[in-house]
Amino acid sequence: MSTREIEREQDYVAMLYRRVDELRERMTERLAGVLRETGGTRQALVERESAVARYAERVAKFDAAEKGLCFGRLDRRDERFYIGRIGVLDDQGEPLLIDWRAPAARPFYVATAAAPDGVRRRRHITTRNRRVVGLDDEVLDGDADGEQGLIGEAALLAAVNAGRTGRMRDIVETLQAEQDEIIRSGPHGVLVVQGGPGTGKTAVALHRAAYLLYTHRRLAERGVLVVGPNATFLRYIGQVLPGLGETSVLLSTVGGLFPGVTADRAEPPATAEIKGRAIMADVVAAAVRDRQAPPRGPVEIPYGDETLRIEEEDYRRAARAALNGPVPHNQARRIFVRRMLDLLTRQVAERLEALTLDDDGRPLDGGDGHDALSRADVRALLAAGYPQELLDADPVAEDDGRPLLDEDDLAQLRGELASAPGVRAALDELWPGLTPQRLLSDLFADPARLASAAPGLSDAERGLLRRAPGGGWTPADVPLLDEAAEWLGADDREARAQAASRARAAAERREQIAYAQGVLDITVGSRSSDLEEGEDPEILTAADLLGAEELAERQETVTHRTIAERAAADRTWAFGHVIVDEAQELSAMAWRLLMRRCPSRSMTIVGDVAQTGDAAGTSSWERVLRPHAGDRWRLARLTVNYRTPAEIMAAAADVLAALDPALEPPRSVRETGVPPWRLATTPGGLPRTLAEHAAREAARLEEGRLAVIVPESRLAELSAAVAAEVPGAAYGADPDLERPVVVLSVRQAKGLEFDSVLIADPAAILTDSPRGRNDLYVALTRATQRLGVLHPGPPPAELAGIPGR
Numbered sequence: 001m002s003t004r005e006i007e008r009e010q011d012y013v014a015m016l017y018r019r020v021d022e023l024r025e026r027m028t029e030r031l032a033g034v035l036r037e038t039g040g041t042r043q044a045l046v047e048r049e050s051a052v053a054r055y056a057e058r059v060a061k062f063d064a065a066e067k068g069l070c071f072g073r074l075d076r077r078d079e080r081f082y083i084g085r086i087g088v089l090d091d092q093g094e095p096l097l098i099d100w101r102a103p104a105a106r107p108f109y110v111a112t113a114a115a116p117d118g119v120r121r122r123r124h125i126t127t128r129n130r131r132v133v134g135l136d137d138e139v140l141d142g143d144a145d146g147e148q149g150l151i152g153e154a155a156l157l158a159a160v161n162a163g164r165t166g167r168m169r170d171i172v173e174t175l176q177a178e179q180d181e182i183i184r185s186g187p188h189g190v191l192v193v194q195g196g197p198g199t200g201k202t203a204v205a206l207h208r209a210a211y212l213l214y215t216h217r218r219l220a221e222r223g224v225l226v227v228g229p230n231a232t233f234l235r236y237i238g239q240v241l242p243g244l245g246e247t248s249v250l251l252s253t254v255g256g257l258f259p260g261v262t263a264d265r266a267e268p269p270a271t272a273e274i275k276g277r278a279i280m281a282d283v284v285a286a287a288v289r290d291r292q293a294p295p296r297g298p299v300e301i302p303y304g305d306e307t308l309r310i311e312e313e314d315y316r317r318a319a320r321a322a323l324n325g326p327v328p329h330n331q332a333r334r335i336f337v338r339r340m341l342d343l344l345t346r347q348v349a350e351r352l353e354a355l356t357l358d359d360d361g362r363p364l365d366g367g368d369g370h371d372a373l374s375r376a377d378v379r380a381l382l383a384a385g386y387p388q389e390l391l392d393a394d395p396v397a398e399d400d401g402r403p404l405l406d407e408d409d410l411a412q413l414r415g416e417l418a419s420a421p422g423v424r425a426a427l428d429e430l431w432p433g434l435t436p437q438r439l440l441s442d443l444f445a446d447p448a449r450l451a452s453a454a455p456g457l458s459d460a461e462r463g464l465l466r467r468a469p470g471g472g473w474t475p476a477d478v479p480l481l482d483e484a485a486e487w488l489g490a491d492d493r494e495a496r497a498q499a500a501s502r503a504r505a506a507a508e509r510r511e512q513i514a515y516a517q518g519v520l521d522i523t524v525g526s527r528s529s530d531l532e533e534g535e536d537p538e539i540l541t542a543a544d545l546l547g548a549e550e551l552a553e554r555q556e557t558v559t560h561r562t563i564a565e566r567a568a569a570d571r572t573w574a575f576g577h578v579i580v581d582e583a584q585e586l587s588a589m590a591w592r593l594l595m596r597r598c599p600s601r602s603m604t605i606v607g608d609v610a611q612t613g614d615a616a617g618t619s620s621w622e623r624v625l626r627p628h629a630g631d632r633w634r635l636a637r638l639t640v641n642y643r644t645p646a647e648i649m650a651a652a653a654d655v656l657a658a659l660d661p662a663l664e665p666p667r668s669v670r671e672t673g674v675p676p677w678r679l680a681t682t683p684g685g686l687p688r689t690l691a692e693h694a695a696r697e698a699a700r701l702e703e704g705r706l707a708v709i710v711p712e713s714r715l716a717e718l719s720a721a722v723a724a725e726v727p728g729a730a731y732g733a734d735p736d737l738e739r740p741v742v743v744l745s746v747r748q749a750k751g752l753e754f755d756s757v758l759i760a761d762p763a764a765i766l767t768d769s770p771r772g773r774n775d776l777y778v779a780l781t782r783a784t785q786r787l788g789v790l791h792p793g794p795p796p797a798e799l800a801g802i803p804g805r
């Protein structure tokens, strides 16, 4: 491309940056202006707050667009558009730059020589630090043979060949047509994106989130949830959406979706698999029902010197009233307890009356050893907690013809019963207030409870669920806790805790107001003193301008600001759209949880059923979705592998064929001329040889990243061996992917990619899990450039095609 052409584009790009700087400045001034406004109604304050959020968001979007602001140009017959990360208008409202998500930008991604859609030329513009460093043109003249090729091939190949950094990058500059179509598909219903490794499923999912938030602004009010398989993966993709200027997105694992629970406990895969089965929904429901079981025989409750009784029939009647309709356990408990207290109050009242009245309701005289009790005496008895000595006293009868216990007396008696420890314990036993945590830990701790709630599981399976209380929660527990929360409803204690937290918040707010008042006093005081020389009197702080109440309020809204934070703290939050990545790994129970978070069923589900590693995962989208969406879901496919070169993919294809001959590997977008290799070691020599090769590969890397992928069962041993030879190598539960060398199990490597990959002991990867072949396929498809396999003894048959060293 001529230097003149580059200079011409440089002028345009420089003008765009100047315009964005100007707009950013304008927005910053507006922001300061709103912050300077003061007084007015509460409504005005709320409006100012939302203006502050809006302007701050605009400024953040300008910042996010800094790198690669403009990356393309489309020439049509008599017009020309520049395409970039954001839309930019001039002062007359004419577009200077078109947002990549706008409909007008679409041909940039889909126009081909065969179907140019009015486009004559597509230009990819490469910039570095605001300077144009390269141009790449495609002339779409309409006389191609109809085969759809790559869009912007040079820019695409530069992107896929670039060294990895340990962080995923966005691909707005080089999106391909089949990806674009998925990204721009309407938001309604469930869209499944099936694609082999490296086909850009994760990239597409994230760009779809950005597209939907841009196109359907109301989605931002409910937020988008992006679900990934583990914390390391979430960190890997974490920069993509903020880099695209989108913040209304919560990234989470399924294990992170139960507020208040950190699911970091480990458990055997076989246990997790059982917990993920659909039948566990019935188990949880049965466990809740079992906590509502009638007592065997009457329940006796000591109360003072008396014994109160609840018959089985009393229980049944109260339980029927409590469960009249689909009421969760804890709400039903309130009705049950009310009924029981009515019953017990009646019992006590009857006994008191029996002590003081004869069978005909007349006060007793002293003939049988007791004098009649007066109403005042009864009240005294009640107030004193019904002690026997008083009943044995000889007070004076007083027959005023009124019922002995009036409503006030009964209410008082009821209150006393409700707070009597013996009564509370008995009612708690009969119908306990339950948190999801208590329900599950009681269930797992008690073989009898398990046997009753899970008759569909074998003894051995129930044995795998057994666990002593305490010790934290596993990721597979979270969907069960969520299921339990649905059946239980809010616990009384939870409601009390919420009330307490509201009271605390009110107290904090009073404190904030007092603090803000203090700030105002200080600021006003200091403003009256002389300004230092050079100090700008125009720089005002919020405290200069707002009343204490408003200042406190502002602090409060600021602390609860983002949709993502609000959604993360609320188990019942319904997201506007849910995106699930590596979706093949999710269990039936995890799907139930996710569906509850997305009642609208506006979902994008991306994954590869050939890469399923989790025993609870799926090999069929149909099986996963039928229970939740019937046949109302649509399938899109991605077919081109942008990550793995053809040489490596050929080796992976052998494993895929062994897995299922009907499965087709994705077509690699490039060859590198570097074949993969394998090397036999002695069984005992593997750790040492592996470490040496890791050190050698690491030395070859310039900027890129190396992953050593090892069997789960040898993770600790081989991590230690590599770390001893390669100081600074990352490994462990949540390794730092930005380090040059990282040791990972296959599970940890899922969804990630590296310039170079070494696989250790593939035979153990195959035997470590029932889905060993899927795991080996995943391991083989992580490299963007180089792959080596070290195997103790002969290689597994699936890898025999890789050239030996």
Ligand SMILES: Nc1ncnc2c1ncn2[C@@H]1O[C@H](COP(=O)(O)OP(=O)(O)OP(=O)(O)O)[C@@H](O)[C@H]1O
Residues within 6 Å of the ligand: 156, 159, 160, 169, 170, 171, 174, 175, 176, 179, 195, 196, 197, 198, 199, 200, 201, 202, 203, 204, 608, 611, 642, 643, 750, 751, 752, 753, 781
């Ligand atoms: N259109 C594109 N332009 C540039 N790079 C791309 C494009 N599509 C995909 N890539 C790159 O290919 C690599 C693989 O993409 P991604 O991780 O999204 O694939 P995936 O289908 O999720 O893979 P896996 O199933 O193995 O997790 C990433 O580095 C991504 O940036």
